[in-house]
Amino acid sequence: MATDQIKNPHEGHRERLRERYARSGMDDFAPHEVLELLLTYAIPRVDVNEQAHALIDRFGSVAGVMDAAEEELSKVKGIGPKAAKFIKMFPNVFRHYQLASCDARASFDTLAKLGDYLHAKYTGVTVERVYLILLNNSLKMIDCIQLGDGSVNCSSVTIRTIAEHALRKDAAAVVLAHNHPRGLAIPSGADLQVTQSVECAMETIGVPLLEHMVVTENSYAPILRHHKGLLRASPITGEIDKAFYMRFYGEI
DSSP: OOGGGSOOTTTTHHHHHHHHHHHHOSTTOOHHHHHHHHHTTTSTTSOOHHHHHHHHHHHSSHHHHHHSOHHHHHTSTTOOHHHHHHHHHHHHHHHHHHHHHSOTTSBOOSHHHHHHHHHHHTTTOOSOEEEEEEEOTTSBEEEEEEEEESOTTSTTSOHHHHHHHHHHTTOSEEEEEEEOTTSOSOOOHHHHHHHHHHHHHHHHTTOOEEEEEEEOSSOEEEHHHHHHOSOSBOTTTOSBOHHHHHHHTTOO
16 A cells, blocks of 8 residues: 555544534543643644653643743653743633632632632742732732742841832731742741741731731641731731631631
């Protein structure tokens, strides 16, 4: 049989994969098939089954692929800079989707609302990152400021910086947050020291630290809840208010 008469077993595979997704969604896709579908839009006119398998083999999962650096993705045979950039775009798009789903105009009067927002904010972030959330008297967000990348006790996260942001935006309370990528939501000794220092400093300028949150992919931990309890001054009234914190932490 002539070579040009031998049927390519992968011929039409790209279109069949797209049609399958259009017909029934992605729930029954194997991990490599999810990547294969994405790659059909980044790498034209080529069967990308081999590249999809290679990505899963190297990085272990779809999440592992999405979290990998562009340079590492580009090292996989058949994945050039354009395809690597396309893959890395998805966690960022999803983060914007998640944040849009969390109404930042809502009052952050419970830990659950704060946790949902921070989970969305850290979607796709694979480095340690520190955020400062500024809240008004109604506990609505004034701003969420990225203080820097690196551990929470790095030089870029200074008490002066936090205080200046709070005073400049006339905040009534602040929330400090940092993540532990691929780690546990357990504060380190340095986390506790920073929390204590920031809390004391903010008390002197009358802008209380409502919480310091440690965030991971699947969980979060409020440092002050476990180390200060409920007998703290309410950021709304300035009075010691156990009832406020019971509502905030969802204990009533």
